[in-house]
Amino acid sequence: MAADPAAAILRLLDIMARLRAPDGCPWDREQDFSTIAPYTVEEAYEVADAIAKGPDFSILQDELGDLLFQVVYHAQMAREAGRFDFAEVAGSISNKMIRRHPHVFGEAEMRSAEAQTAAWEVQKAAERQARAETGTLAGIPPGLPALTRALKLTRRAARVGFDWPDAAAVLDKLEEEAGELRAELPAADKARQADEVGDLLFVLANLARKLDLDPEACLAAANAKFERRFGAVERLLAAEGKAPQDAGLDGMEAAWVAAKRAERGG
Template sequence: MATRSGGRTGSDAFAHLIAIVAELRQRCPWDRQQTLPEAARHLLEEAYEVVDAITAEDPDAVAEELGDLMVQALFAATIASESTGSAVPDLLEGAAKKLVGRHPHVYGDTKASTLEEVVELWDQVKAAEKGKAPKRSSLAKTGRALPALMRAEKLGVKARRRGMDWKDAREVLSKIHEELDEVTRALDAGDQAAAADEVGDLMLAIANLPRFLGRDAEQTLRRSCDKFVTRFGEVERLAGSRGLKLAQLSPQELERLWQEAKQAGRNS
């Protein structure tokens, strides 16, 4: 049953939004000049704002940012329809058809009662849609447009489904130590290019550790970034209260301020 909000059913509200976006594309000078790559950039920005709102656990902001994300998705679809010849409703119908087709355990007679069975079935349906086995690695197209951290985790998940993965978090830690040793050897040899290559391997292993702890890599790093910002702000506050300038402090003095900031965070 469609929900009702602001006097419109959910389906009517969506149709109304599609119409507004289409009209803006025709009548607003700024919207008329937008290209698909520009729309893609705005879409990505809005997606990250949704993530920020979710991370902040702000329900009102989540609702607002999700609305903005829908607008940008519809705007990108509107621009794309100009070159594909498919109207936005056609794109939506295609998406609905794909969802139904990939859930035969819901809309058909196929049985899948566990999460593992659903994931395996999803992969089987996707493979059947492509019609033939890929010429390259089955991971070749996995998350190519994603930020590297998210792609690294997604690759690990896909590899696990195909039977290749670490056994537990300790095995991942062992791999991390192995890669770190290789970075050290490359640096000791004075080979910057090899060191950079090994750092990439190290980061790939680290990116997959959070999922063995039941955590998301992106969210884990995001929280640490926020923690760093908070602690750095405390370092600046401490330095300012003592008439000190960070740029003029020695590494030892900066470390003492950093430890004070960490302790202040634990006590707050």
């Protein structure tokens, strides 16, 4: 571990400035906020993936470094534009954390986790108001993954009472939306079908919220399960000297059932 975190940060800031210098890296010099933003999102996902796969902390350390570099990159570009620098970024988040934790850094009473969550949301609402972001749904970034944004939108709406009473009611709505999609199938109108599929996904995000689940995590787990089982299907077919396309749907379905049975241990 580095003996001096401040020195390590200063070294990284110097490296970033050097990369963006007139005689630095041509690629780094050409970038701007919009071109770097996708890499920032990608690095955040890679951190999450390293945590999910765990417990290899060397990989997590490396991915966190990549994510930190993204923050430093944006801060350097802002510094060049005369807007802010890394110190101001660090100072801003430090001030925000102190402001949002008066029970730790102030004289407010220690709260339960539930009470603290409520107080946190009140503070965030005040901050949005100070930024002239009005409305219940203000401040939810449009660049979030769609399922995550659906979760946040409906969670925010639920705070003012716009919500289904329970998960069973959401399931009823899901069946209603499925019926509406089914009615659109014969017409083959892609725009209307897309609208109905969107409604289905939105209701599913609500269902996850009512069950206190993260829809992105649920879908990620389903993706991983499909990937794992389809890989098993390919291996089972390969043992028979077949490729998936040669086995046909019936052959693949039989291998899928076998893969599921093997995975469940029976």
